[in-house]
Amino acid sequence: xxxxxxxxxxxxxxxxxxxxxxxxxxxxxxxxxxxxxxxxxxxxxxxxxxxxxxxxxxxxxxxxxxxxxxxxxxxxxxxxxxxxxxxxxxxxxxxxxxxxxxxxxxxxxxxxxxxxxxxxxxxxxxxxxx
Amino acid sequence: xxxxxxxxxxxxxxxxxxxxxxxxxxxxxxxxxxxxxxxxxxxxxxxxxxxxxxxxxxxxxxxxxxxxxxxxxxxxxxxxxxxxxxxxxxxxxxxxxxxxxxxxxxxxxxxxxxxxxxxxxxxxxxxxxx
Amino acid sequence: xxxxxxxxxxxxxxxxxxxxxxxxxxxxxxxxxxxxxxxxxxxxxxxxxxxxxxxxxxxxxxxxxxxxxxxxxxxxxxxxxxxxxxxxxxxxxxxxxxxxxxxxxxxxxxxxxxxxxxxxxxxxxxxxxx
Amino acid sequence: xxxxxxxxxxxxxxxxxxxxxxxxxxxxxxxxxxxxxxxxxxxxxxxxxxxxxxxxxxxxxxxxxxxxxxxxxxxxxxxxxxxxxxxxxxxxxxxxxxxxxxxxxxxxxxxxxxxxxxxxxxxxxxxxxx
Numbered sequence: 117x118x119x120x121x122x123x124x125x126x127x128x129x130x131x132x133x134x135x136x137x138x139x140x141x142x143x144x145x146x147x148x149x150x151x152x153x154x155x156x157x158x159x160x161x162x163x164x165x166x167x168x169x170x171x172x173x174x175x176x177x178x179x180x181x182x183x184x185x186x187x188x189x190x191x192x193x194x195x196x197x198x199x200x201x202x203x204x205x206x207x208x209x210x211x212x213x214x215x216x217x218x219x220x221x222x223x224x225x226x227x228x229x230x231x232x233x234x235x236x237x238x239x240x241x242x243x244x245x246x
Numbered sequence: 247x248x249x250x251x252x253x254x255x256x257x258x259x260x261x262x263x264x265x266x267x268x269x270x271x272x273x274x275x276x277x278x279x280x281x282x283x284x285x286x287x288x289x290x291x292x293x294x295x296x297x298x299x300x301x302x303x304x305x306x307x308x309x310x311x312x313x314x315x316x317x318x319x320x321x322x323x324x325x326x327x328x329x330x331x332x333x334x335x336x337x338x339x340x341x342x343x344x345x346x347x348x349x350x351x352x353x354x355x356x357x358x359x360x361x362x363x364x365x366x367x368x369x370x371x372x373x374x375x376x
Numbered sequence: 377x378x379x380x381x382x383x384x385x386x387x388x389x390x391x392x393x394x395x396x397x398x399x400x401x402x403x404x405x406x407x408x409x410x411x412x413x414x415x416x417x418x419x420x421x422x423x424x425x426x427x428x429x430x431x432x433x434x435x436x437x438x439x440x441x442x443x444x445x446x447x448x449x450x451x452x453x454x455x456x457x458x459x460x461x462x463x464x465x466x467x468x469x470x471x472x473x474x475x476x477x478x479x480x481x482x483x484x485x486x487x488x489x490x491x492x493x494x495x496x497x498x499x500x501x502x503x504x505x506x
Numbered sequence: 507x508x509x510x511x512x513x514x515x516x517x518x519x520x521x522x523x524x525x526x527x528x529x530x531x532x533x534x535x536x537x538x539x540x541x542x543x544x545x546x547x548x549x550x551x552x553x554x555x556x557x558x559x560x561x562x563x564x565x566x567x568x569x570x571x572x573x574x575x576x577x578x579x580x581x582x583x584x585x586x587x588x589x590x591x592x593x594x595x596x597x598x599x600x601x602x603x604x605x606x607x608x609x610x611x612x613x614x615x616x617x618x619x620x621x622x623x624x625x626x627x628x629x630x631x632x633x634x635x636x
Contacts, residue, residue, distance in 0.1 A: 126386055129412055130269055130405045134262035134310060135615065140557040141260060141534035145390045148531065152389055167530040171561045177618065180264060225525065228567070256516055259542055260535045265485065270427040271404035275520045278401065282519055297400040301431045307488065355395065358437065390531060392524035394570060399520055440524060 121157060121189045121244070123150035127182050138178040143214050144170065147203045150187030151218065154201070158244045159237050165220040166230075168198070172216035182208040191245040197221045197230040199241060251287060251319045251374070253280035257312050268308040273344050274300065277333045280317030281348065284331070288374045289367050295350040298328070302346035312338040321375040327351045327360040329371060381417060381449045381504070383410035387442050398438035403474050404430065407463045410447030411478065414461070418504045419497050425480040426490075428458070432476035442468040451505040457481045457490040459501060511547060511579045511634070513540035517572050528568035533604050534560065537593045540577030541608065544591070548634045549627050555610040556620075558588070562606035572598040581635040587611045587620040589631060 133139040193200040221230040263269040323330040333346040351360040393399040453460040481490040523529040583590040593606040611620040
């Protein structure tokens with residue numbers, strides 16, 4: 117697998133707000149959709165994880181007329197229970213709409229606590245690292 | 247308890263869309279919030295239920311500037327597993343924004359199937375009937 | 377154009393709720409996405425409209441694992457300012473998740489009132505009628 | 507006005523996802539609701555602004571059962587067109603669910619570009635600074 121993973125997300129009318137553009141909270145949903153697709157592609161299934169930190173710069177508006185955005189996911193770092201990704205949203209015109217750095221942790225739903233990535237998951241995630 | 251139950255829901259900026267008003271799908275969320283509060287008030291706890299039918303007339307726009315809408319819930323009918331409610335959304339100016347008729351069924355989450363209301367639930371719901 | 381219009385909508389993780397399935401309000405968003413695509417395909421551009429009535433039967437759950445639903449839009453009736461459509465959501469397994477009948481009206485955003493469909497719009501919509 | 511502004515936001519069922527807690531993107535909406543209320547309280551009306559940067563640490567889950575979260579907004583810095591705020595979400599039990607630092611810019615909707623805060627706005631925002 118190449119070091120840069122890309123996933124397309126369809127823009128919905130419901131994503132817009134009364135300023136006539138996609139609301140900032142929805143950018144997080146676009147990132148989440150691409151991150152889930154990344155996990156599925158790399159780890160082989162969508163492992164349960166939760167977001168523990170997000171840093172995001174909003175650089176351009178996304179309009180409903182964009183219809184489709186492209187989200188890039190790159191692995192920056194891998195801890196015992198956590199993964200740090202660089203995430204970029206591109207508009208239909210391939211302008212950078214947002215750049216984010218997101219820390220997620222592998223999550224055990226029964227204990228509601230972080231758990232370690234398995235050895236197989238770690239190897240696949242490490243191989244996806246730039 | 248009086249036959250008419252009212253619950254206030256705060257309008258959020260995220261509820262609006264690029265037409266500058268609250269999106270029609272969000273009306274369903276306003277109804278849901280009030281219905282949950284109704285169930286909690288009448289049945290004593292929020293029982294698990296799913297929506298099986300909605301009929302809704304959208305009669306006026308809701309604006310972010312409304313800040314607060316009032317939702318009325320009235321019991322129309324009660325079946326073995328189902329409840330039919332008349333639901334009305336009022337704007338801040340007490341104009342009717344939507345009138346709905348909603349059928350919900352009591353739901354068993356483990357079997358993912360409808361279950362009967364308990365006798366105690368039925369009695370409380372019947373008492374709330376107009 | 378064939379009388380039955382179909383549009384695919386990607387299911388997002390954010391569409392689910394704590395019952396582990398797609399929330400009922402999101403079904404309205406799936407219908408809206410397909411209806412917008414229908415308008416664009418038939419009328420040639422997405423005309424501004426608002427929803428004035430929805431009747432929907434919820435027949436099956438949609439899960440995140442579906443990843444993609446298919447929405448069918450069929451024209452049932454055409455008025456001076458209004459369009460009535462039959463709208464069906466199919467799960468990934470082609471099970472009917474919801475059947476809806478939706479009345480929309482062509483909308484003038486400056487007066488915030490219904491307006492008549494243009495003659496060209498009416499002809500294209502009539503041609504799409506079953 | 508005291509240096510710490512607090513605003514309550516009602517948790518909605520629609521805010522949850524299939525992990526049984528409030529989805530991370532919705533935290534942004536909780537922050538937005540409180541920030542809008544802050545702007546209204548301090549500046550006297552809700553000025554148009556857009557978010558340009560968010561840093562957020564997610565420290566605890568929010569459950570539907572919380573029903574109400576409290577969001578604190580504190581002014582950290584004030585630029586010509588931008589405002590930096592420290593934003594904290596507290597659960598019903600007053601546990602810190604998230605800490606964020608958010609940069610917003612005053613926005614001119616016709617040019618779709620940042621504009622300067624007025625002198626009156628700057629004075630009121632400076633007075634709200636810790």
